[in-house]
Amino acid sequence: MADQETAAPGGHDHDHHPTGWRRWLFSTNHKDIGTMYIVLSMVGALVGGAMSFMIRLELMDPGIQFNLFGAGEEAAYFQFYNVLVTGHAFIMVFFVVMPAMMGGFGNWFVPLMIGAPDMAFPRMNNISFWLLASALVLLLVAAFTQGGPGTGWTVYPPLSSAEFHPGPAVDLGILSLHLAGASSVLGAINMITTIFNMRAPGMTIHRMPLFCWSILVTAFLLLMAMPVLAGGLTMLLTDRNFGTAFFEPSGGGDPVLWQHIFWFFGHPEVYIIILPGFGIVSQVVSTFSRKPIFGYLGMAYAMVFIGFVGFAVWAHHMYTTGLDADTRAYFVSASLVIAVPTGVKIFSWLATMWGGSISFRVPMMFACGFIFLFVMGGVTGVALANAGMDIAFHDTYFVVAHFHYVMAIAGVFAMFAGFYYWIGKMCGRQYPRVLARIHFWSFFIGVNVLFFPQHFSGMAGMPRRIPDYPDNYAGWNYVSSIGAFITTASTLLFFFIVWRTLSAGEKVPANPWGEGAKTLEWTVESPAPFHTFEELPDMTDKQAAE
Amino acid sequence: MAPMRTDNRKKNRLTAMVLFTVAGGMVGLAFAAVPLYKLFCQVTGFGGTPKIAAQPPAAAPSDRTITVRFDANANPALPWRFLPEKTQVTVRAGEPALAFYRATNLSDAPLTGTATFNVTPFKAGEYFSKIDCFCFTEQHLAAGEEVAMGVRFFVDPGIFTDPNTQDVTTITLSYTFFPAAGGDGKEGEKPQQAKASAPAPVPVAGSPVKG
Numbered sequence: 001m002a003d004q005e006t007a008a009p010g011g012h013d014h015d016h017h018p019t020g021w022r023r024w025l026f027s028t029n030h031k032d033i034g035t036m037y038i039v040l041s042m043v044g045a046l047v048g049g050a051m052s053f054m055i056r057l058e059l060m061d062p063g064i065q066f067n068l069f070g071a072g073e074e075a076a077y078f079q080f081y082n083v084l085v086t087g088h089a090f091i092m093v094f095f096v097v098m099p100a101m102m103g104g105f106g107n108w109f110v111p112l113m114i115g116a117p118d119m120a121f122p123r124m125n126n127i128s129f130w131l132l133a134s135a136l137v138l139l140l141v142a143a144f145t146q147g148g149p150g151t152g153w154t155v156y157p158p159l160s161s162a163e164f165h166p167g168p169a170v171d172l173g174i175l176s177l178h179l180a181g182a183s184s185v186l187g188a189i190n191m192i193t194t195i196f197n198m199r200a201p202g203m204t205i206h207r208m209p210l211f212c213w214s215i216l217v218t219a220f221l222l223l224m225a226m227p228v229l230a231g232g233l234t235m236l237l238t239d240r241n242f243g244t245a246f247f248e249p250s251g252g253g254d255p256v257l258w259q260h261i262f263w264f265f266g267h268p269e270v271y272i273i274i275l276p277g278f279g280i281v282s283q284v285v286s287t288f289s290r291k292p293i294f295g296y297l298g299m300a301y302a303m304v305f306i307g308f309v310g311f312a313v314w315a316h317h318m319y320t321t322g323l324d325a326d327t328r329a330y331f332v333s334a335s336l337v338i339a340v341p342t343g344v345k346i347f348s349w350l351a352t353m354w355g356g357s358i359s360f361r362v363p364m365m366f367a368c369g370f371i372f373l374f375v376m377g378g379v380t381g382v383a384l385a386n387a388g389m390d391i392a393f394h395d396t397y398f399v400v401a402h403f404h405y406v407m408a409i410a411g412v413f414a415m416f417a418g419f420y421y422w423i424g425k426m427c428g429r430q431y432p433r434v435l436a437r438i439h440f441w442s443f444f445i446g447v448n449v450l451f452f453p454q455h456f457s458g459m460a461g462m463p464r465r466i467p468d469y470p471d472n473y474a475g476w477n478y479v480s481s482i483g484a485f486i487t488t489a490s491t492l493l494f495f496f497i498v499w500r501t502l503s504a505g506e507k508v509p510a511n512p513w514g515e516g517a518k519t520l521e522w523t524v525e526s527p528a529p530f531h532t533f534e535e536l537p538d539m540t541d542k543q544a545a546e
Numbered sequence: 547m548a549p550m551r552t553d554n555r556k557k558n559r560l561t562a563m564v565l566f567t568v569a570g571g572m573v574g575l576a577f578a579a580v581p582l583y584k585l586f587c588q589v590t591g592f593g594g595t596p597k598i599a600a601q602p603p604a605a606a607p608s609d610r611t612i613t614v615r616f617d618a619n620a621n622p623a624l625p626w627r628f629l630p631e632k633t634q635v636t637v638r639a640g641e642p643a644l645a646f647y648r649a650t651n652l653s654d655a656p657l658t659g660t661a662t663f664n665v666t667p668f669k670a671g672e673y674f675s676k677i678d679c680f681c682f683t684e685q686h687l688a689a690g691e692e693v694a695m696g697v698r699f700f701v702d703p704g705i706f707t708d709p710n711t712q713d714v715t716t717i718t719l720s721y722t723f724f725p726a727a728g729g730d731g732k733e734g735e736k737p738q739q740a741k742a743s744a745p746a747p748v749p750v751a752g753s754p755v756k757g
Binding site: 188192235254256261321 | 557568569572576579593660662669724
């Protein structure tokens with residue numbers, strides 16, 4: 001490794017290479033910050049995953065299993081259960097998927113892929129990360145404050161108003177989201193500026209790898225959705241503490257207004273989660289099919305289109321609020337339209353594989369897993385987009401199964417695909433292949449056993465966010481919890497693989513994937529040196545990177 | 547290399563400034579959503595928001611009738627008895643009607659309340675117009691005082707021609723009284739369930755008489 005470092009291009013690493021804690025706390029290096037994001041995401045995954053495991057333990061059998069607060073204190077335990085549900089959602093969304101995709105892989109590989117030496121605003125990059133880390137601490141503090149916020153991630157008033165959550169827990173949660181939102185907006189501005197202004201000569205926007213496209217679209221969604229959440233949260237905060245009545249009917253406000261504001265943010269937010277996954281999967285599928293991606297421009301603009309339409313479908317989360325028939329008809333049609341660009345993406349991935357020289361390395365396995373899971377969730381999404389069906393399925397486990405397939409586990413599969421694809425580039429060592437394959441299969445089986453039966457529970461009418469249920473739901477809930485055990489074991493195996501990779505993985509060359517890997521990050525050695533592309537690469541004559 | 551970097555720096559700052567403006571604008575839009583949403587509800591009758599009319603309609607009333615039911619609620623924080631005098635009336639569309647509610651302050655302190663309102667089904671909000679209503683202003687009630695409060699309204703005959711509202715034969719007008727916010731509301735900061743000390747509640751004409 002030492003000889004590799006001395007061979008780094010522009011070998012003046014010692015100039016800007018602080019060591020020890022200063023290297024991380026004060027970091028302005030996109031790779032170090034990316035690494036910190038990935039570590040934060042792993043910590044978040046352990047906490048958020050533990051919460052969901054506790055939920056599944058409680059739901060394994062009918063009745064109350066683990067009343068930690070003793071007999072007669074059921075209300076406190078139910079609140080605790082709601083806090084678990086809330087914490088699981090917030091942590092998985094804001095502190096696992098977003099940091100891994102945008103912060104982790106985005107920071108690491110956008111500058112590398114476009115041939116930029118670093119992000120446009122390296123110090124702002126540092127602020128983004130530490131704001132997010134503080135937000136996570138604040139959220140955990142909230143969970144342990146006076147019963148915690150048991151509002152669900154949607155934070156609907158009146159449940160979230162001072163009447164039903166009188167303590168400071170919800171206020172702390174709101175402040176945590178404010179910090180996370182600020183972090184995301186700063187990160188998004190950084191990404192957009194980097195992608196617009198710092199591409200290497202010849203790297204035109206239409207030659208940019210699809211992963212960069214996905215990050216660009218995601219950054220725009222963040223830029224426009226997060227401030228709306230911030231506005232809504234501020235209103236909620238002043239409603240709770242300073243006597244305003246934005247969502248308070250007694251003062252002329254309307255709680256449904258919160259739902260509109262929240263979902264105007266919330267729907268783009270789910271695309272923020274999954275779009276970078278599209279990008280990762282596009283790179284992986286192309287690499288391991290040894291073909292350029294099929295329909296590059298269609299793929300790029302499908303993401304742009306998804307981003308636009310994502311802002312115009314929010315009320316499909318609110319069919320039960322009493323929208324009239326015409327409004328529902330609009331939101332049904334607009335939501336169904338999203339199936340078109342996502343279909344373009346799915347078919348383009350398949351067409352990329354078609355006739356390709358496919359090697360099923362672990363990243364490719366996870367990418368295929370992603371496509372399968374995303375299509376599963378997409379199909380139930382098309383069903384749920386219809387107001388007539390959704391009114392029956394609203395707030396049941398069918399919805400839970402749908403969004404876990406389409407964004408949660410599909411997102412996690414994309415993250416794993418990205419991890420196995422790029423870990424050699426990030427740390428210079430390859431993952432242990434056999435263990436990684438076991439990880440894929442156990443995880444794939446685990447999540448399907450976990451989430452598929454929830455379709456059945458949901459269709460039978462089992463509601464979300466309630467710790468107890470009638471006996472007739474017992475069977476599929478038991479199966480679902482078995483799936484949770486498999487998934488948990490598989491997750492622990494993943495952390496073992498991380499440790500094995502870092503401690504005993506075999507050294508990898510600059511490009512371990514062969515001729516399919518054409519993007520710029522594979523032209524620098526592994527691990528990527530601290531400083532790259534001080535001399536901008538000239539892409540003028542090269543083929544469009546795929 | 548160096549001049550190119552400074553060039554980039556300028557360009558980056560400009561881009562970032564534009565993007566910060568966009569983010570700031572979106573925060574502004576979130577707050578602008580509050581008055582816009584209110585306006586939207588008033589204009590379209592969204593969520594069962596009744597219309598407010600200055601005048602009864604000039605056109606002759608329709609022959610078809612519609613039933614209007616009256617619902618009354620008082621928030622537990624406001625110790626008032628609040629009931630409609632009649633639970634329902636049948637009116638001709640386009641003809642103004644007057645209905646009364648009766649409110650009694652059950653506490654031994656003067657209280658100020660303000661009422662929120664809407665109609666169900668929500669889609670009827672567009673066709674339900676109020677000309678005059680006690681809910682437009684705050685209501686002050688002395689300890690034990692009982693008042694009758696009127697609402698003058700009409701149902702727009704358009705309700706019979708809109709395909710969306712063909713199935714509406716009954717509209718329910720609902721009110722909920724809350725303690726008024728601000729200085730006056732403080733009179734009721736200690737809401738006492740002082741039913742005993744209040745004068746005997748006046749019997750309220752709540753029998754289901756047809757209007």
